[in-house]
Amino acid sequence: MEIVILAVVIAVVVIGALGGLIVGSRRRKQLPPPPPAAPDITAPPAEPHIGDEAETPRDEPRRTIEEVDLPDTSATAPVVEAPPIEVPEPTAGRLVRLRARLSRSQNALGKGLLTLLAREHLDEDTWEEIEDTLLTADVGVQPTQELVERLRERVKVLGTRTPEELRALLREELLTLLVPDFDRTVHTESPLDTPGIVMVVGVNGTGKTTTTGKLARVLVADGKHVLLGAADTFRAAAADQLQTWGERVGARTVRGPEGGDPASIAFDAVKEGIQEGADVVLIDTAGRLHTKTGLMDELGKVKRVVEKHAPLDEVLLVLDATTGQNGLVQARVFAEVVNITGIVLTKLDGTAKGGIVIAVQRELGVPVKLIGLGEGADDLAPFEPEAFVDALIGE
Numbered sequence: 468m469e470i471v472i473l474a475v476v477i478a479v480v481v482i483g484a485l486g487g488l489i490v491g492s493r494r495r496k497q498l499p500p501p502p503p504a505a506p507d508i509t510a511p512p513a514e515p516h517i518g519d520e521a522e523t524p525r526d527e528p529r530r531t532i533e534e535v536d537l538p539d540t541s542a543t544a545p546v547v548e549a550p551p552i553e554v555p556e557p558t559a560g561r562l563v564r565l566r567a568r569l570s571r572s573q574n575a576l577g578k579g580l581l582t583l584l585a586r587e588h589l590d591e592d593t594w595e596e597i598e599d600t601l602l603t604a605d606v607g608v609q610p611t612q613e614l615v616e617r618l619r620e621r622v623k624v625l626g627t628r629t630p631e632e633l634r635a636l637l638r639e640e641l642l643t644l645l646v647p648d649f650d651r652t653v654h655t656e657s658p659l660d661t662p663g664i665v666m667v668v669g670v671n672g673t674g675k676t677t678t679t680g681k682l683a684r685v686l687v688a689d690g691k692h693v694l695l696g697a698a699d700t701f702r703a704a705a706a707d708q709l710q711t712w713g714e715r716v717g718a719r720t721v722r723g724p725e726g727g728d729p730a731s732i733a734f735d736a737v738k739e740g741i742q743e744g745a746d747v748v749l750i751d752t753a754g755r756l757h758t759k760t761g762l763m764d765e766l767g768k769v770k771r772v773v774e775k776h777a778p779l780d781e782v783l784l785v786l787d788a789t790t791g792q793n794g795l796v797q798a799r800v801f802a803e804v805v806n807i808t809g810i811v812l813t814k815l816d817g818t819a820k821g822g823i824v825i826a827v828q829r830e831l832g833v834p835v836k837l838i839g840l841g842e843g844a845d846d847l848a849p850f851e852p853e854a855f856v857d858a859l860i861g862e
């Protein structure tokens with residue numbers, strides 16, 4: 468009997484303990500979830516805690532997601548303002564405006580010649596000095612000899628010489644050497660129903676990207692829809708540089724991956740230009756030494772690939788006027804590869820070697836169409852032989 472009572476007691480204790488465990492585990496499961504780290508806007512209102520307002524109605528209806536006010540980002544997000552679009556200066560009369568830059572650096576040529584010609588006795592030594600002055604200014608051997616010969620003849624006929632007469636004479640002869648009747652129009656219009664296509668080429672650092680940017684400004688000022696093609700894929704910075712120029716006047720730049728195929732970017736630029744009905748597509752290419760055959764071949768390919776769309780309307784060779792006679796060698800090689808149609812002579816503001824204009828036109832039989840007279844955005848002028856000569860020798 469005692470054993471039976473003991474067994475019952477043990478059984479009751481065991482059952483009780485088990486029951487407690489089960490109840491305990493159920494209780495644990497029923498505990499409220501820990502408060503979320505971040506406020507959960509979809510969760511029902513939390514149970515009141517100490518310090519909560521007792522009057523707050525507990526049966527507050529559950530909020531739906533539509534009723535949640537989203538934070539107003541417009542007021543707080545940083546506003547990235549598009550850069551203001553600049554209005555470039557008109558091109559008319561630019562050479563006159565920039566003349567001071569030219570004459571400052573060209574004094575050696577014009578003034579030197581006038582001083583020499585004004586000497587009372589024009590002996591052999593003086594003529595040699597005149598020749599040297601012209602050669603120093605990079606006019607080139609052949610044009611220099613022609614000029615000196617014609618001057619000698621005309622001075623002889625003239626007899627006595629007034630400074631005005633001499634200036635007029637020199638002006639005429641220099642103008643003849645500059646071939647004033649060359650067509651210097653930069654062809655930015657296509658005879659077809661496609662955008663005008665302009666490609667800019669040259670050796671490293673001559674001013675291709677700067678010139679492309681300056682030219683874009685001129686065209687935009689004329690009301691043209693301009694698209695830029697960054698076919699310089701050697702450095703990402705090259706495309707950035709072009710894009711920055713474009714953004715200043717609201718012209719878009721088509722670009723590709725760094726190290727990508729320049730021909731395919733040029734092709735895409737023209738394709739997009741056609742699609743969006745652009746007036747002009749300007750293609751900036753990477754600087755390349757004329758002596759690197761592989762790079763010159765690549766340039767030829769860029770041209771051929773672009774011409775699957777339409778012929779190029781203008782191929783501008785950018786030459787740095789300060790490099791002198793080496794520019795002529797470059798010009799010859801580039802002309803063979805891509806058929807140059809116009810020359811841009813840059814950095815004429817920083818050199819007394821303006822005679823290169825004469826030499827390079829002779830060398831290629833291609834006109835100088837534009838000249839760069841500074842790093843400023845509007846320091847690109849159409850080349851006008853008369854204004855150029857006037858800047859050299861004064862009016």
Ligand SMILES: Nc1nc2c(ncn2[C@@H]2O[C@H](COP(=O)(O)OP(=O)(O)OP(=O)(O)O)[C@@H](O)[C@H]2O)c(=O)[nH]1
Binds near residue numbers: 673699752754
């Ligand atoms: N003074 C002066 N500087 C110029 C002129 N044109 C360009 N430059 C400067 O020449 C430097 C080179 O110009 P870029 O346009 O980058 O030359 P680039 O031919 O595109 O160079 P790469 O792409 O590296 O071959 C820059 O510092 C220009 O500001 C100019 O007419 N006068």
Ligand SMILES: [Mg+2]
Binds near residue numbers: 675676677699753754
């Ligand atoms: Mg460049």
